[in-house]
Amino acid sequence: MATAAHKHPNYMAVFWWLAILTVVEIGVVFLPIGKILIAVLLCAFAVAKAALVAAYFMHLKFETRTMTWIAVTPVAIAILLILVIMPDSFAVSKKTTGSGKAAATAPAEQK
Amino acid sequence: MSQAASHAVEPAETPLTPESWGKLGMWIFLAGDAVGFGVLLAGYGIMRATSADWPNPYDALGINLTAAMTFLLICSSVTMVKALEWLGKGDRARAVKYLLVTAFGGTIFVSLQAYEWTHLINNGLLINANPWGAALFGTSFYLVTGFHGLHVTAGVIYLLVIARYVANRPNPSTTYNAVEICGLYWHFVDLVWIMVFTFLYLL
Numbered sequence: 001m002a003t004a005a006h007k008h009p010n011y012m013a014v015f016w017w018l019a020i021l022t023v024v025e026i027g028v029v030f031l032p033i034g035k036i037l038i039a040v041l042l043c044a045f046a047v048a049k050a051a052l053v054a055a056y057f058m059h060l061k062f063e064t065r066t067m068t069w070i071a072v073t074p075v076a077i078a079i080l081l082i083l084v085i086m087p088d089s090f091a092v093s094k095k096t097t098g099s100g101k102a103a104a105t106a107p108a109e110q111k
Numbered sequence: 112m113s114q115a116a117s118h119a120v121e122p123a124e125t126p127l128t129p130e131s132w133g134k135l136g137m138w139i140f141l142a143g144d145a146v147g148f149g150v151l152l153a154g155y156g157i158m159r160a161t162s163a164d165w166p167n168p169y170d171a172l173g174i175n176l177t178a179a180m181t182f183l184l185i186c187s188s189v190t191m192v193k194a195l196e197w198l199g200k201g202d203r204a205r206a207v208k209y210l211l212v213t214a215f216g217g218t219i220f221v222s223l224q225a226y227e228w229t230h231l232i233n234n235g236l237l238i239n240a241n242p243w244g245a246a247l248f249g250t251s252f253y254l255v256t257g258f259h260g261l262h263v264t265a266g267v268i269y270l271l272v273i274a275r276y277v278a279n280r281p282n283p284s285t286t287y288n289a290v291e292i293c294g295l296y297w298h299f300v301d302l303v304w305i306m307v308f309t310f311l312y313l314l
Contacts, residue, residue: 008192008195008196008199011189011192011193011196012189015185015186015188015189018185019182019185022178022181022182022185025309025313026174026178026313028313029169029174029313039314042309042313042314043309045309046305046306046308046309046310049305050302050305050306053188053298053301053302053305054298054302057188057191057192057294057298057301058294058295058298058299058302059291063127063128064126064127064128066127067127067128067138070127070138070139070142071138071141071142073142074142074143074145074146074149075145075149077146077149078146078149078150078152078153081149081150081153082153082156082157085153085157086157089157089160089161090160090161
């Protein structure tokens with residue numbers, strides 16, 4: 001256990017995966033597919049890259065499982081936060097789209 | 112090999128990170144910091160979802176420079192792990208060199224961000240104004256990238272301090288743990304940028 005941190009994985013392989021995924025991400029933006037599909041793909045690639053960094057560069061893969069739980073707790077909190085605000089935000093968005101373009105210019109008034 | 116030395120220094124072990132308490136401390140700090148970034152990104156998402164005239168980020172920001180910055184940060188993560196790897200092998204000089212290269216990468220990143228900000232400010236994107244649509248876009252953009260930029264700046268200072276710490280101590284096994292903890296912070300900054308790049312620039 002104590003020597004686990006000394007096992008150095010193949011960092012260059014991780015680097016190439018990250019570089020390739022970044023290029024793929026940028027390519028996905030220009031794909032002639034639906035916006036929602038693009039968003040889902042981008043989120044999936046971002047999570048995959050983050051997981052690679054955490055697992056290999058931050059050695060999370062070689063730590064005890066509890067450390068992984070500590071690391072993913074913020075993700076759970078962020079998702080929870082989005083779910084909590086979502087009903088309110090959609091109520092606001094309904095209101096703003098309901099009152100048409102007047103709402104659209106509202107943020108500009110803050111200038 | 113270095114573990115035996117660090118165990119001797121810190122007899123009271125944590126069951127989660129037998130190497131040191133510091134490592135557990137950094138992980139818990141990072142988890143807290145991640146909540147900060149998570150809240151900022153979630154807030155960005157909510158503001159975007161509720162805005163009627165949110166601009167297409169690609170039109171306002173462009174991604175060529177930022178893609179290069181992303182690549183740079185990934186490269187600096189590799190030099191960071193190389194520093195740790197060399198220190199583990201007992202090569203202090205190479206470890207210090209890689210730490211300094213990592214800090215240099217971070218410095219270029221912040222410089223490029225300053226260049227990007229200057230360019231955007233000249234184009235009229237301000238913290239309270241945005242020629243492409245919702246002014247809140249400018250607010251959230253500068254808040255999120257600024258918060259991340261501060262982390263990179265702090266990281267560069269942290270790296271320089273650790274490089275000096277390693278350079279001044281002849282026995283690499285006594286500094287291995289400090290470099291590993293510093294690396295955790297640096298990789299976290301890289302990880303956050305991966306998220307920021309995706310959510311602010313690409314989506």
